Amino acid sequence: MMREEIKKKIxxxxxxxxxxxxxxxxFTYSYDASFIPLLPANEPDxxxxxxxxxxxxxxxxxxxxxxIPVTPRGIASGRTGGSIxxxxxxxxxxxxxxxxxxxxxxxxxxxxxxxxxxFDLYNYCAAKGLFYPPDPASWKFSTIGGNVAENAGGMRAVxxxxxxxYVMGLEVVLADGTVLQTGGKAIKNVTGYDLVSLxxxxxxxxxxxxxxxxxxxPMPKKRGTLQIMFRTLDDGCMTIHKMLQSNIVPATAxxxxxxxxxxxxxHRKMDLAPAIGASIVIEIDGxxxxxxxxxxxxxxxxAKECGSIEFRIAQSxxxxxxxxxxxxxxxxxxxxxxxxxxxxxxxxxxDALPEVVRRIRSVAEKYKLTIAVYGHAGDGNLHPSxxxxxxxxxEAERVHQAVEEIFKAALAVGGTLSGEHGIGITKRPYIxxxxxxxxxxxxxxxxxxxxxxxxxxxxxxx
Amino acid sequence: xxxxxxxxxxxxxxxxxSQCDRCGTCLPICPLFEAKGVETSSARGKNTIxxxxxxxxxxxxxxxxxxxNFCLLCRACVETCPSKIKTDEAMINVRQYLINRAGGPSVxxxxxxGFLKSRGMVKIAAGTLSILRKLGLNSVFPDGMVPExxxxxxxxxxxxxxxxxxxxxxxxxxxxxxxxxVAYFKGCGMxxxxxxxxxxxxxxxxxxxxxxxxxxxxxxxxxxxHGLRDExxxxxxxxxxxxxxxxxxxxxxxxxGGALKHIASYFxxxxxxKDQAAAFSRKVxxxxxxxxxxxxxxxxxxxxxxxxxxxxxxxxxxxxxxxPRDLLKATGKFVEMKExxxxxxxxxxxxxxxxxxxxxxxxxxxxxxxxxxxxIVVTGCPGCLIQLTKAAKASGGKFKPMHIxxxx
Numbered sequence: 001m002m003r004e005e006i007k008k009k010i011x012x013x014x015x016x017x018x019x020x021x022x023x024x025x026x027f028t029y030s031y032d033a034s035f036i037p038l039l040p041a042n043e044p045d046x047x048x049x050x051x052x053x054x055x056x057x058x059x060x061x062x063x064x065x066x067x068i069p070v071t072p073r074g075i076a077s078g079r080t081g082g083s084i085x086x087x088x089x090x091x092x093x094x095x096x097x098x099x100x101x102x103x104x105x106x107x108x109x110x111x112x113x114x115x116x117x118x119f120d121l122y123n124y125c126a127a128k129g130l131f132y133p134p135d136p137a138s139w140k141f142s143t144i145g146g147n148v149a150e151n152a153g154g155m156r157a158v159x160x161x162x163x164x165x166y167v168m169g170l171e172v173v174l175a176d177g178t179v180l181q182t183g184g185k186a187i188k189n190v191t192g193y194d195l196v197s198l199x200x201x202x203x204x205x206x207x208x209x210x211x212x213x214x215x216x217x218p219m220p221k222k223r224g225t226l227q228i229m230f231r232t233l234d235d236g237c238m239t240i241h242k243m244l245q246s247n248i249v250p251a252t253a254x255x256x257x258x259x260x261x262x263x264x265x266x267h268r269k270m271d272l273a274p275a276i277g278a279s280i281v282i283e284i285d286g287x288x289x290x291x292x293x294x295x296x297x298x299x300x301x302x303a304k305e306c307g308s309i310e311f312r313i314a315q316s317x318x319x320x321x322x323x324x325x326x327x328x329x330x331x332x333x334x335x336x337x338x339x340x341x342x343x344x345x346x347x348x349x350x351d352a353l354p355e356v357v358r359r360i361r362s363v364a365e366k367y368k369l370t371i372a373v374y375g376h377a378g379d380g381n382l383h384p385s386x387x388x389x390x391x392x393x394x395e396a397e398r399v400h401q402a403v404e405e406i407f408k409a410a411l412a413v414g415g416t417l418s419g420e421h422g423i424g425i426t427k428r429p430y431i432x433x434x435x436x437x438x439x440x441x442x443x444x445x446x447x448x449x450x451x452x453x454x455x456x457x458x459x460x461x462x
Numbered sequence: 463x464x465x466x467x468x469x470x471x472x473x474x475x476x477x478x479x480s481q482c483d484r485c486g487t488c489l490p491i492c493p494l495f496e497a498k499g500v501e502t503s504s505a506r507g508k509n510t511i512x513x514x515x516x517x518x519x520x521x522x523x524x525x526x527x528x529x530x531n532f533c534l535l536c537r538a539c540v541e542t543c544p545s546k547i548k549t550d551e552a553m554i555n556v557r558q559y560l561i562n563r564a565g566g567p568s569v570x571x572x573x574x575x576g577f578l579k580s581r582g583m584v585k586i587a588a589g590t591l592s593i594l595r596k597l598g599l600n601s602v603f604p605d606g607m608v609p610e611x612x613x614x615x616x617x618x619x620x621x622x623x624x625x626x627x628x629x630x631x632x633x634x635x636x637x638x639x640x641x642x643x644v645a646y647f648k649g650c651g652m653x654x655x656x657x658x659x660x661x662x663x664x665x666x667x668x669x670x671x672x673x674x675x676x677x678x679x680x681x682x683x684x685x686x687x688h689g690l691r692d693e694x695x696x697x698x699x700x701x702x703x704x705x706x707x708x709x710x711x712x713x714x715x716x717x718x719g720g721a722l723k724h725i726a727s728y729f730x731x732x733x734x735x736k737d738q739a740a741a742f743s744r745k746v747x748x749x750x751x752x753x754x755x756x757x758x759x760x761x762x763x764x765x766x767x768x769x770x771x772x773x774x775x776x777x778x779x780x781x782x783x784x785x786p787r788d789l790l791k792a793t794g795k796f797v798e799m800k801e802x803x804x805x806x807x808x809x810x811x812x813x814x815x816x817x818x819x820x821x822x823x824x825x826x827x828x829x830x831x832x833x834x835x836x837x838i839v840v841t842g843c844p845g846c847l848i849q850l851t852k853a854a855k856a857s858g859g860k861f862k863p864m865h866i867x868x869x870x
Contacts, residue, residue: 024525027514028501033484038510039519077486095499141486332544335483
């Protein structure tokens with residue numbers, strides 16, 4: 001428990017209404033969107049909601065002095081337990097830091113505080129014809145700080161890359177309260193270690209990200225959505241390879257297997273032709289309608305060659321929104337199929353996608369489990385979701401073995417544990433499997449150098 | 463009849479909220495989270511609180527009751543939730559559970575409930591404030607009665623344009639079969655605070671059919687929302703009986719209409735009342751729903767710009783979005799406002815319980831209304847009208863709020 005005098009010092013910094021310690025408030029900052037059980041709750045001793053970098057810095061001075069664990073948090077929409085205050089201490093919620101500080105149109109860069117919602121930043125830039133591409137499924141509510149700390153991906157990665165491809169600079173409050181400014185607007189920059197890349201994806205274990213300088217690109221003028229149905233997942237994957245090899249790069253290429261399609265059909269009360277075993281939803285973008293039409297024609301030809309059975313072009317914005325709403329709501333729709341859902345986030349070389357899906361199928365058979373598979377086929381990032389009832393102990397045991405085998409399957413084909421959700425708590429047991437002893441040792445050495453007292457988001461990654 | 467036990471209430475809520483994935487989709491949608499920013503104020507927070515309460519992770523303390531009470535029941539979260547978690551229903555169940563445990567609702571809610579239950583009291587109150595003051599309810603009615611100038615007569619005088627001025631209202635050309643038995647449900651809010659709008663509803667209805675007049679009792683929504691479930695059921699039974707001979711029950715209050723349409727679901731396990739309740743709920747229609755169905759033509763065409771605020775209990779409670787807009791477009795110019803379906807934070811007694819948060823939310827609504835340049839903001843709910851009246855006052859008279867029956 002945190003001493004009252006320390007709480008008082010913190011209240012003096014952020015104001016009493018922004019340092020909460022009632023049982024109820026502490027409980028509601030104990031979870032995120034991962035499958036870590038709600039109870040027993042991992043409650044912080046104090047929830048702190050600072051408004052400025054200066055407040056964060058002063059708070060870290062106190063935390064450092066008294067060795068209080070600090071777990072930074074945006075909106076707690078992460079899927080791996082990254083923002084769960086596992087060791088108590090302070091839940092540092094950056095959701096009040098919501099200022100967009102500068103939009104530099106000439107350099108095409110934007111500076112925003114950590115608590116700005118990604119969707120708000122996107123719209124802010126879009127109003128000036130500029131495009132911030134990373135679009136994790138959570139972008140309407142997740143924050144820039146969280147996106148950078150987790151190096152969030154998204155559907156547009158196949159053409160536009162992930163968050164780290166856009167982070168040019170960061171403001172980070174270090175464990176002892178020092179405020180570090182790193183990176184900048186110069187495109188070429190090899191002065192010293194690349195700290196921007198180090199902090200991006202560090203999951204709150206190396207410092208508190210308070211501001212980010214992000215690169216923008218011109219907004220594509222036209223967008224279109226296609227939906228293609230296949231008999232098998234392999235046909236769908238083959239279509240994507242052939243497209244990319246022929247230099248047709250869609251903005252997104254999302255794949256769903258039959259279990260997912262059934263979940264959506266049930267959720268939306270619609271019927272699917274029985275022959276359909278997989279679906280790809282593709283977003284294309286370009287200069288004008290003609291460019292879009294040409295791309296759609298090329299894709300249709302490739303898909304046909306690969307055995308597609310249905311090809312649909314969204315005829316209106318509404319139809320297109322509808323298709324993407326299905327994809328964005330998929331995670332939750334699949335979760336609704338069973339009492340528990342363990343959603344994973346493996347990432348494999350793109351050509352290994354059909355192979356890893358086959359391996360996941362045999363894992364499902366071996367452990368008698370339903371595993372729904374969907375993901376970003378364009379970049380090899382898959383979300384196998386194990387549908388189960390964890391209150392059944394015998395089943396829970398099978399689930400854990402199955403998850404371990406899914407990870408092993410990903411590693412066996414040259415892939416890795418996590419594409420975009422991070423390691424957090426849920427994938428911690430498998431980190432050595434993925435990185436090897438030397439890899440984990442190196443991570444620990446970095447951590448030791450930047451957070452010698454181990455107060456920043458303790459209990460995560462390894 | 464089947465009596466819902468405390469445990470069942472909590473288990474019902476648990477079954478509902480345990481499907482919450484905690485993904486966060488509801489966070490930017492919840493007007494209270496927007497205004498307050500802490501997790502307890504969000505739909506996700508309240509779902510997890512309900513679940514922890516049911517699973518023994520939280521004790522039923524007063525701050526838990528305060529947290530579940532801090533919900534507008536506006537269903538914005540339900541609509542956007544990928545798992546369709548019914549947070550509003552869970553909150554109603556948990557409120558009832560906590561209140562039963564505590565031995566009854568607070569004196570204030572009991573007073574409101576008792577007051578609305580009594581038909582006589584509601585009638586006496588119509589046109590007077592003294593009883594409301596005695597009950598400490600005068601803050602519900604910020605300006606006493608709704609100002610005289612917001613009546614239909616004034617609306618016509620100010621906006622109808624020369625052609626319509628002073629003319630007799632033309633009869634509507636709607637053909638309704640002589641046999642359709644249409645009845646009006648007069649809600650307490652309409653009766654007490656907007657008697658003139660209520661009179662207009664009746665006039666409009668009379669142009670479409672021979673209207674049966676009933677001496678109905680309260681719909682029971684306030685009772686249900688605040689842990690007086692037994693009173694809600696008793697009122698529901700009275701109304702079911704009263705409207706047995708009607709084929710259509712028209713309601714000009716979104717909340718009453720929503721409550722009446724949902725009565726059936728509360729009698730599912732009551733063999734004696736199940737069928738009657740289902741039959742009753744089926745025949746309830748919102749005024750605009752009914753009017754569009756019978757092909758009603760507004761009594762005049764005016765050169766006025768309208769905008770429309772969606773009451774939660776209409777847009778999400780009953781799925782009625784298009785009908786009021788169609789009627790307004792047929793009456794004058796129509797401009798859609800930003801976030802028209804965001805709750806105005808009236809929410810029954812919410813605006814009395816949490817005046818600061820409520821004003822924050824209505825302030826945003828005011829800006830959105832002003833953004834349209836409309837002279838009149840129309841809605842279909844007395845609770846919303848009170849909030850919009852506050853917004854109009856704050857705008858310095860840039861627009862006026864009116865019930866839809868006063869303009870069409």
